[in-house]
Amino acid sequence: MSDGHGGTARRVVVTGLGPVSSIGTGVTDFLDGLRAGRSGARPMELFDTKGFEYSNGCEVADFDPTRWQREVATEDVGRATQFALAAARLATADAGLSAEDLASARTLIAVGTTDGEAHELDRIVEHEVGRPVADSPETMARRVPVGTLSAAVAQEFNLAQAETITIATACAAGNYAIGYGLDAIRLGEADIALCGGADAVCRKTFAGFYRLGTIAPEVCQPFDADRKGILTGEGGGILVLEALDSALARGARIHAEVLGYGLNCDAHHPVAPFQDRIADCVRLALADAGVKPGEVDLISAHGTGTAANDVTESSAIRDVYGKEMPRTVSMKSMLGHSMGAASALGAIGCALAIEHGFIPPTINHETTDPECAVDCVPNHSVTADLRVVQNNGLAFGGNNSVVILGRYES
Amino acid sequence: MSSPARTPVIRSWSAISTLGIGPEAHRSGLLTRALPEPDPTDAFAAEHGGSAAVIPSFPVRTLLGKKGTRSLDRVTALAVATVGGLVTGDPTDAAPFDADAPVAERGLVLGTTTGSAQSMMDFTRSTFDGEKPFFVDPAKFPNTVMNCAAGRAAIWFQLRGPNATVGGGRVAGLHALNYSRRLLLTGRAETVLCGAAEEHSPARADLRALTDPGDTTRLGEGCAVVEVGGPEGGPGLAEILGVRFGMARRPEDAREVLADCVRRTLHDTRVAAEDVWAHLPSRSGGTESEAVTGVLGTDFRTHTCDDLLGDTSAAAAMFAVVAALVHAAEDDSAAGRIALITAIDPTGAVGCALLRPLPAP
Numbered sequence: 169m170s171d172g173h174g175g176t177a178r179r180v181v182v183t184g185l186g187p188v189s190s191i192g193t194g195v196t197d198f199l200d201g202l203r204a205g206r207s208g209a210r211p212m213e214l215f216d217t218k219g220f221e222y223s224n225g226c227e228v229a230d231f232d233p234t235r236w237q238r239e240v241a242t243e244d245v246g247r248a249t250q251f252a253l254a255a256a257r258l259a260t261a262d263a264g265l266s267a268e269d270l271a272s273a274r275t276l277i278a279v280g281t282t283d284g285e286a287h288e289l290d291r292i293v294e295h296e297v298g299r300p301v302a303d304s305p306e307t308m309a310r311r312v313p314v315g316t317l318s319a320a321v322a323q324e325f326n327l328a329q330a331e332t333i334t335i336a337t338a339c340a341a342g343n344y345a346i347g348y349g350l351d352a353i354r355l356g357e358a359d360i361a362l363c364g365g366a367d368a369v370c371r372k373t374f375a376g377f378y379r380l381g382t383i384a385p386e387v388c389q390p391f392d393a394d395r396k397g398i399l400t401g402e403g404g405g406i407l408v409l410e411a412l413d414s415a416l417a418r419g420a421r422i423h424a425e426v427l428g429y430g431l432n433c434d435a436h437h438p439v440a441p442f443q444d445r446i447a448d449c450v451r452l453a454l455a456d457a458g459v460k461p462g463e464v465d466l467i468s469a470h471g472t473g474t475a476a477n478d479v480t481e482s483s484a485i486r487d488v489y490g491k492e493m494p495r496t497v498s499m500k501s502m503l504g505h506s507m508g509a510a511s512a513l514g515a516i517g518c519a520l521a522i523e524h525g526f527i528p529p530t531i532n533h534e535t536t537d538p539e540c541a542v543d544c545v546p547n548h549s550v551t552a553d554l555r556v557v558q559n560n561g562l563a564f565g566g567n568n569s570v571v572i573l574g575r576y577e578s
Numbered sequence: 579m580s581s582p583a584r585t586p587v588i589r590s591w592s593a594i595s596t597l598g599i600g601p602e603a604h605r606s607g608l609l610t611r612a613l614p615e616p617d618p619t620d621a622f623a624a625e626h627g628g629s630a631a632v633i634p635s636f637p638v639r640t641l642l643g644k645k646g647t648r649s650l651d652r653v654t655a656l657a658v659a660t661v662g663g664l665v666t667g668d669p670t671d672a673a674p675f676d677a678d679a680p681v682a683e684r685g686l687v688l689g690t691t692t693g694s695a696q697s698m699m700d701f702t703r704s705t706f707d708g709e710k711p712f713f714v715d716p717a718k719f720p721n722t723v724m725n726c727a728a729g730r731a732a733i734w735f736q737l738r739g740p741n742a743t744v745g746g747g748r749v750a751g752l753h754a755l756n757y758s759r760r761l762l763l764t765g766r767a768e769t770v771l772c773g774a775a776e777e778h779s780p781a782r783a784d785l786r787a788l789t790d791p792g793d794t795t796r797l798g799e800g801c802a803v804v805e806v807g808g809p810e811g812g813p814g815l816a817e818i819l820g821v822r823f824g825m826a827r828r829p830e831d832a833r834e835v836l837a838d839c840v841r842r843t844l845h846d847t848r849v850a851a852e853d854v855w856a857h858l859p860s861r862s863g864g865t866e867s868e869a870v871t872g873v874l875g876t877d878f879r880t881h882t883c884d885d886l887l888g889d890t891s892a893a894a895a896m897f898a899v900v901a902a903l904v905h906a907a908e909d910d911s912a913a914g915r916i917a918l919i920t921a922i923d924p925t926g927a928v929g930c931a932l933l934r935p936l937p938a939p
Contacts, residue, residue, distance in 0.1 A: 207579020433741035
């Protein structure tokens, strides 16, 4: 492993991808899902949906944590942490990194999340109100602290010197984590960063979005005139970020380069997005990446499929790009809104799109809303030569983060 | 590592705790080690003051103004009020700023354990209480997301710079410090408000009783925020020399993992063991002190604050940072030497920070 202290000009590349999602787990399966325009929507089963008039979501069906966890006992951690662990195992295997490699490098682990293990808090409440719950309150309570999402990854690989941080910036948290990994490596303070996000569906968040009228009854239709909202989803996405010198020294396969990112805050409204500040965030990311708007070939939108998000976000994109807007897709049409995992899975999708020369589609699309008139690559993926791709993450609290990935060119 | 010329500096701080509201109350409480009497007219203090180290009086509507305060939960109000004390310069005035406030480009980084467990669990409980599971209060929904406090504080004071919420329990304050430091070193922000907040609540007490039934420490609450900037902003209170972390696989490994973390930090920042002026543990009388003694011997001061403030969890390490600033200003032997802040979280995460107190201008 390199121990270079390269300073601020250090280039950072993606050498490992670990997706755990409702449309596929692992690079091969996830890539197939994106190419095929697979839908993760199905009736949710992880919590009692009785009393809700509709309850489709994008759960990771048949997830088996014992396939991935070798060191951390599965009963010690909640479902979101299990996703983070599975994603980290997948990503490090994809990168060809062993636990010893990680231990001998300066490794940062940054996991973003919206709800952490709120699912366990839900279940403690269920226990309180006298409903049957499989685990004891003591067991569930131990899983709750949000720091566990990143701490458990270090414990799984036995990394006593790792820096582990859980970033709880809601639905932009995956991009925040990628940006934090990028900065730590650029500053010469880390050589390898396992970063991304994880979340599990939970009753609290479903009920909240449902009450706000933002849950779609059947499917998620971003940018469609008839869009009805989000589908709550879940999953995990971890990317291995690595200093270029480290990746080259060990002959690693490079999926893409992290060109830059931007982050800012709306300071405007607790839940509604704010066009001007989203546009500013895109500009910050492009400047950090040293990329002009005309050089961007594809945007992976936050694209939740709510009335407000899609108009506001596409308007912000237009503010930056003018009439020459790049094709703008929403992977949430397939994955649902996997919350803290969303922009991490989006970034993984972007890296695969660059590497394999295609654009993932926006499925469930019938008629584009003239108020968010983007070319969303409806329903079917297309081949495309992609050099620079932008991945958006927007969140409650006005937390915006935009990541720019590029094709690696030596 | 960064050159010394770029070492970020803590310029000012504020705090709200069981010692009172604002830096004067907090400083005098730390130095005299006297706790103020709870205000009998404060309903929360009257209810919980007997069992926990709560804020003696926290009149939210007086501090923050009447508009928009009804839906704030306690941890959010704590964060808004503490950040407000710092940006207005008056701890009793946290009224909202207009859109073109002078603090617009400042960043805000806030540490947490799990946001507000009370808000999250109350919201879930309301899905079981009503005729329909979705008969919940939509105004309370944002409180159930962990970045609520940082997002609300940004709205309150028009802070449009980088805004992050970092989870890490007792180590969260050190993560906030390091996150802020990196925002400055990468040029993403010129000034960052960096803090950590924890509320007392029945839900939090219940959770601790489940996870640590043997822990009888008084629970505490509060928020501490420091303003961090580059050295070009003029003299400050202390330089942030370095922040490092580690991870223990088992609780019994925490002492050695923290000791290793301290050794690495001293080495990387080129600080000699004898240059350490004081150790400020996030939790006194236990593993943190053993770990530090193992590395440094005993020739340094120890300043504790959790014995006054109670177990403030996510806020504990940031309160230790503030204690370093307070005690250094009172101690001639601190100048030019180093304060060591440490923290261990029940998850196994450990961290430490080295600060160099600066002489008063």
